[in-house]
Each structure stands twice: as C-alpha cells, then as structure tokens.
Amino acid sequence: MFWLRSRRVVTIALAHAIEREAARRGCAPLPVLRRKGFLGFGWFVESIRATKDDWGPQYVAQTTDAEMGKDVHTFYVPIFDFEVMMTRDPANVQAVLATESQDWDIGEYRTASWAPMFGDGVFTARGEHWKHSRALVRPQFSMDQINDLDLIERHVQELFAAIDRRYSPCAGAGLDAGWTPKFDLLPLFYNLTLDITTELIYGYSVHSQNPSQRLELPVIPGYDAPDRENIGMHMDGGKLWIETRGAFGRFRWLLPTRKFYAHCAAIHKYADWFVQLRLSRGDKYLDGLQSEAGQPSKDRFVLLHELAKATKDPVELRSQTLNILTAGRDTTASLLGWVFYFLARHPGVLAKLRNEVVQQFGPFRQSGPTGIEFRVLRDSVPYLYAVINEALRMAPVVPLNERVALRDTVLPRGGGPNRDKPVFVPKGTQVLIPTFAMLRREDLWGPDVEQFRPERWVEDGGRKFGFEFIPFGGGARQCLGQHFARIKAAYVIVRLLQRYDRVENLEWPKDAPMKFHHTIENRSATGVQIRLHEASFPDGSV
Template identity: 35%
Template sequence: MGIFSVDGVSWSHSRALLRPSFDRANVSDLGQLEGFMQIFFSRINELPRQPLTHTRAVELQELFQCLTMDSSTDFLFGDPIGALASKKYTLGNGEMAFDKAFDIAQYGLAMRAPLSSFYWLYNGREFRKACSTARAQVAIYVSRALRKLNLAEKKSGEEGLGKKYVFLEELAERTQDPQVLQDQVLNVMLAGRDTTAALLSWTFLCLARNPEVYKKLRAEISAVVGVDEDARLPTQAELRSIQYLRWIIQEVLRLYPPVALNARRALHATTLPYGGGPDGNSPISIRKGERIVYSVFSLHRRTDLYGPDANEFRPERWGEEALRRIGWGWLPFNGGPRICLGQQMALTHASYFVTRMMQVYKEITPKDFALADDSYDTKLVMASGRGVHVFLF
C-alpha cells in the first residue's frame, strides 16, 4: 500500500519515508534529461517532411508519454526502459510488456476510484494480470537495489562523489522491505509519469493555438540560452530566470490541471464555510467519515478568481497584481500537508523539455481539428482526448 492509497498513520509513515528521497534528489542535474531529448528529436526526425513546407506532422502526446516513461524510470530505477527507442518495451521477462501492463492497471484504478468502498467490483482478469505483471517487473529492480545496498555496506568508504542519484537506492537505505519498496515506487511512478506528459502535451497544444505566445517565449529563451545554432543547454538557474516560461506553465496547469478531481474524507464532524443554501453562501455540514469530492478544474476557471476571461489561455495574467496572492485558488499540486512531494522536480523537467523544444523548432502549428474545442481523456490524469497533432518547422 503506497502513499496514495492510505490515510492516517500509514500515510504519515509513507510521507516521512519518501520525503528525504525527494529532498536529496538532484533535480538540477539536467545532463541525463538531454540524453532523452536527443532520442526524442531523433524520433521526430525519422518522420517524413511535408512537401513544400518542410514541416513534420507529429503526434506529440504519445511521444511525451514515452519521454516521461524513460525519464521517470531512469530517476526511479537508475535505468530507462527504452520507451522512446522502441514501441514495445519491458522491465523484465513478463508475458505482458510493462507499458501495456502499467496503462491497463492505471485504467483499472481510474474505474475503481468512483466506486469508493465498492472498488472491488472492478476486478477483471486483465486488470489483475496487469497489476501482477507490473509488480513482478518492478520487483526485479527492487531486488537489484537491495543487492547493491548490501554490497555497498560491505565496502567501507565507497561513496563515490560522482555516484548517480537513484530514487529506489536512496529509499532502500531507509527500508529493506521489498513489498514497501515496490508499493512506494509504483505510487511515485503513477503520480509522475502521466502528469508530466499531460502538462507537456497541453502546453504544446496551447502554444500551437497561440503563435504570438510561442514567438514571445522563443524570443525570451533566445535571450537567455540561445536558439538554433546558437543554442546551449540551459542550467536550472537559467530555466528559473525565464519568467514567461513560468507564466505559461502556470497557465497551462490552471486550465488543464493533470489531476482534475480530488477527494478528502472528514476525520471529524465539521463544516465547510460556504457553498450551501439557496445562494451558495451558507455553511455546509459535513459528517464524520463523509467523502468530499472537489473539482480543481472548475476552481481554476472561476471568474471571481481569474476574471471574465478565466476560460482563456492568457499567460500574462500571472504578472498581474490580482494573482500575486491567489493561494488556494491554484491547486495543480494540491496544498497543505499533502502537497505534491515531486512538484519542484516536475516543474524542472517540464521547463527543460519545453525549452529544448523551443530552441530547436522555429514554429509549431496545429492540424485543423486541434483548433476545435478541447476534448478530454479523463482517467487518473486529464489528457487531451484527440492527442496533440501538430506541424513542427
């Protein structure tokens, strides 16, 4: 049972177990990410150029899912599984490929979530097989991490300064329980892989629809780290200095929060300050044990918080005084004691991937249907229902 499936003391223990690993994670080491970007670019360059325009038609959402699968497994296990290099990839010798098993298991969890305490009603054979396969393949890496830890303990003073950070190995220093390690790593992967892919996908769909925003961002990136033949790899400090990039990511997370719905259960009888009564301004009584579902998607589009253009993509709003203290009105990473542990890492990785794309491609335009109204594929993570079909120049 990982951090996202427990409450109370069990949750506190999971949080305490995971926090040091994220605190010590070297998210400023961007060298490994560049290796994945080079494979990413090569996948795009394999596609044929369009006649006359010299553009390439690309479905970015699928590629971003492969990119974040590789970057997340490299961070967690110390090795990427090769999602970008091949359409079929595994972590071990299971009958079902890991990507398929992971996606089927994730879909099953999304089907179970609305059932609440009756989650067990969704328990088909394919779902059970997928969960078993994913666990068995992750267990290979858990065993390797434990063996490596035991070996390191026998060799005194072997703490190489250039040692690569591996989340699982860091976690294994605090617990050697294989089941706990499997549970926690799968929970972290579930939270990090598709959410970052969704953020990247919605970002480039918005940029394709708004060429003036793309042009302005590329100009700022050019001024900081260069573009085209003058491009150089950005550092974390340089990524943080590109203010317009931060505004764009904040705006995408506002309009398209990866986790669009969330829920909490009351530990004690309490009240919500408003939302009840004919005018919606009266308190609501909440009984002990009652489950409250809230929509982050709806919260982020409230006109009383974001103005009459709350449904529009306008990154500049984040430079206005009205949003400097938005507080609990912006919750893509949740808040309070359960705020996302991997927030900084997710923002760093997304900023790096966006910047490198902008350095390479001068223009991005959507295919016809991408200009239509949004279509949502909402399971555990809210992705684009149509993908992200664009032309890259």
C-alpha cells in the first residue's frame, strides 16, 4: 500500500516537472488514446491478438482512425506505466529517424528479443556499438560485386527448374494449355532468396531449391558439417518467437524459451562453421569454392570473407553475417511475393508491365538472358519500379518501426487543439511508427489510397519520396541493402515475366482481404495462390 502511494506521489511530481519543461520549450499537450481494459492492457491484448490473426497493420490503422479520428496522427497510448507514443506524421517521423536522430535509438526490447538469435549486429546494436557495426558492414554495400546478376540468374534458373519439376505447364491444346496447376509461389521466393543470400554471404549456397547442387564441404576437425537442409525453417521459427518476445517487451520472461533457443543454437552452428572455415583458411577461403559463375574464385564477392579482413572475432562475424542473412532473405522474398500477389489481381497492370519488360529485354530464350544489365535494370524500366513501389506502399514489408528517446526532446507537430504545435517527449519514451498506417492516409495519398495503382508513381513527372514513404526506413539507420534489394527484385520479376505472360489469382474467395503474417517482416499470410501461363513466341524460343 505504502509502495503504491509513494509511487503515485512520485508520478504526480514527475508529471508536473514534465509539464513545466514542456511549457518552457513552447510545447503543447498531445491527445491521449482512451485507456482500455485493466490498466490500459486492453490495447496490448487486442494488438497481440490482431497480429496473431494476421491483420496487425490494419488493426493499428483502423483503431487510430476510429478512436482518434482521421486527422490525428500523433498521440499517447496509455498502457500501464509504459511511456508510448504513436506517430504517423511524416514530419515527426523525419525528426525521429533523421534530423534529430542523435536523440533517439532503437529500444532495448528490440535488442533483448533479437540478441539470442542474431547477437550484436547492425540491426540489434545500439549507441557506439551500432556505429561500429554500421561502419563495418556499410562499405560492402557500395561494392559493385554485390549486384552480381550472374549469381542471381543461376538461382533464377533453379527457380524455373523447381516450377517445371513440380508444376509443369499443361501440354496440349485445351483450355488449360500452357497453364501450370495452382500452387503457392511465396515459399519458392523464400527458397530463392535464401539460396542467393547464403551464397553471397558465406560463398556456399544452401541450394534449398535443388539440394543436389550443393557443393561438397571440407571437413573441419571438431566441427559438424552445417545443417543446410533446415536453416530456413530455423530462421522462420526463431523469428516468430522474436516477434512475440518483442511485443511482450519487459514481460518476455513470461514466454517459454526452449524452442526458441533450439532455433538459435541451430542457426549459430550453421554460421559458426563458415566463420571457422574462414578463420582457419584465411585469405585462401575462396580457394575451396568452385567457380560456378565462370569467374575466378578470387574475384567473387563473399561478405564473410570481406568482413574477416576487418575483424577476426568469431562471435562478431557470426552476428554480423546472420543480421545480413535475415535482412537479405526475408524482406526481398516477402516483397516479391506481394508483387505477384498484386499482379495476379490486376491483369491490366501485369500486361502493361510485361510489355515494358519484353520491349526492353526481349522475350524469354532457353539460351539465357541477354541485355539485362545493372544500369539498364536500374534506369530503363520505370513502370517496373512503379509496380515495386506500389507493392511496398500497399504492403510495407516492415509495417512498424520504433525508437526510444535517449534524452528529453521535442517533436515538431501534433500538440494543441490544432495539432500543429511542437510536442515534448520525455527521455525513455518509446515512439511507435506505424508505417502501414502512414501509407493508408487519404490526405497524403489521395482518395484511391486503398487501390493498387502503380500509375501514381509515374504520372505528372513521378512522385517524389518523402518521409511518408519509408519502406526502407530513413535517416541514420536507413536500409543498407535497399538498392541491392530493388535490383534483385527487379531482376527476378523481369525473368518471370519474360517466361510467363499471365498470372491468375486462385485464392478463394477472390476478394478476400489482405492478410499479413508478421515475423519481424510481414508476408502474405495466405501465400500467393496462383497459376502461371507460359508464354510462347513466334520464333519458338520457349
């Protein structure tokens, strides 16, 4: 009882001090979401349930509109004694991520919930250690070799082979001629990006699309060979736990840990094997790799090999490479899934996009692609990028971001009756940035905000990116892999559309709402249920 009363006295005194400081800085009060349930835990429980039911991002957008109104974009969320703010105002988002980023860092709950699996890497580190991590990995992303289209093509060939093996198009002349049977394209994209990313990071692809392609590994005394079969499964399983642990915040100890730690151990064992090989072989690490790409091994870009020139710490090498592995695999696979999810539902967009692709790069040829070069892919297919942007707008791969105030600070907007006054943010406040909700603001995107319409990115000279569109984050911690991700996604889309001229949506019911399965990044919870129609060309090249 005494504890409660003294805590209340401290809280009231603190509230007065905050009010005085806010007034001194010319700030006005922020709207407050009504308290729901016992101590405000109603919101917490509802949001966890919505995430579990695969509509977490929509829940946040709809609840904000319904409870606060469509013109309130920054407000306090009262849950127990958490200091939580929510903002979908681009001006405030810019301050948090970019212009005032020195006052902010990622929250300790992110670090604590990710760390058992991903260690102290660029995603999870805070403060000075994050600066060190970013400086370590950043130079790798400016190297030309990271955009190795030959490497991507080899794995796209495996994707085609996997589709042919399991979902071969119907031969003959009936209504189904040229069509594959119905299948879910999404898991195939996760395999594709896993194969590409493991090769890029460790030099040895796991070849999940075709295990018979796996290179034989040397023996390292004292180390079991890495489990290349189940690495994707362990990543998915572990990330689901991370997501729930993050949502539980300081109450994550309530969750069981046995399965989570089993996934972590398997992933560590996998990465440690390559780290050990690199450390024992030194500069000769690449010598063991066959040259699948037709280029000498010494010219190949392998992230682990490059990072090990800067640090020999095995734990750091494990953590940094695993951080990039999850960033490289899951986000791009999710994006590719969403692109085909929308193309299947918008045949007009598909036809227009395919036309651009075939005009620029020609039809599909068994002999392999010609002319799909990095610069052409980057500069000469504007509608393709419009489609990618629109998919990222409709279904942002990272629908929620967050930061915690490192010191008392101010956000530029949201206070007072007109919501235009600066807002005081006490040290320790967590700010949630619901990217999805920002991308559903009608006042920013227009009355067709709910429609998939890539034209919005190209008409009237093209839309400029501001902080209302931050699928790759922004400011200090902006995504290091965004150009690589866009090029990789663009390449895969080009190759698939060269080969297939129609994509039919076979999800039932056809107009079912989008469902977001959230495991740090989100992916379509219903997969991408489609069938593909193989194009035929007069020259008979297919």
